[in-house]
Amino acid sequence: MHKFMRGMAPLSVAAVIAVAAGCGQRDVVVASGSPTSPGARTEGMSPQPTITAPRARRSAYSFELQKSDWSDQDASSYNAQTELADGRRVAMFYATDKGLMEQHFDPTDGGWTRPVLLYRTKEHPCQGIELEAKAGTVAAVANWGTYCFDGEPPQESVAIVGASTLEKWDTHLTESFDGWEKFSISSDGDVVMFVNEAWKKSLRWSRSKGFS
Template sequence: MLTWTTLLATAVACGQERPVAQDGIAPSAQEHASTPSPAPEEGSKAPADTAEHSDEPRESDIGPDHSLFEGKVTLADGRRVAMHYRRGEGLFEQHQIPNAGGWTKPRLIYRTRTPACQGIELQASDGTVTAIADFGLYCADGEPPTESIAAVGMGDLRRWDHHLTKDFDGWERVTVTDHGRKATFVNRSLKGHTTLVWTLTGGFSDPVDKHAD
């Protein structure tokens, strides 16, 4: 029998934070969140990682060449991070700590049923890992993405922040500064450029457009 306490706890657990509008960016085109495993519930805490004790991370289920839908990077301290797409599910992350017994279980960073684009760009700098990933119908065949993800992991890599921009050409590169406490994602075009900033204390801000003179 449901009690008022149970109903209240359920309502709080299901709450989600609405994206904030930015001049020049449509409100529906933005989402930024911290995404713990196993599901990307806004505001929830990440559980402890559980190693799978496998020698290699899980492969993407998109083929025939699944390596086109995966990415790996090694940090300066020897830790490794891997990401892969799952068909109809989204973007997943795993990481490995040297001498710790294998890779962590796949963690869902961003959930979507939209087909994935080829390539996941992973970069590590000063203990902070950044990722660029895109989704879109026929995107793997060269069509532009409709869902562009910027993601940042830090510390023990149990916490990942991600930002979604819709109907966007995707982020081209990212620069990590301030000893790993700041990451700036950039997209440049003939019309100008768009930047997206993440900081350790504030998370993701809203994208900022600057038009060419």
């Protein structure tokens, strides 16, 4: 038997498998030194996970400051901007057939947020947006009405307040009203009072309750 084996040519791998199978052995695996391709599955081996590099997160403050499209002659009448004590800035502007838009700026990222719509209307804007900041609170008044930019009285008056991160804004609409003549922010930023003395009207906003 040994002489017979020494006289035979070496068996191929396939022949070895065939012989083993004929002897009742099953599930014989011949593994090469490495998989044929990354992530390829070989019997008896776990699949290799696909690793994807994380995408860079885009900053929320990566937009340019926009301006109103209502008038190029007197931009100050349709745009407003104020600055907070920590260097952040808030801008508001009138947009045609949309209403009042808002953006805010962060000095660390050096850019503006995407413009968001604070109040929707297709009425004509009245000239001027009153905008002020104090103690982390920002307040504004904006008015609209047919031909209001030409001197007609407003038909829609909106009081607006945002605080802290400026991601959430509270708005209060008063219709058929000449608008809020003035407003004041408390020293701690917790309360804003809107007043129209001629109409003997007032409106209060607080951090805890919003508009009351």
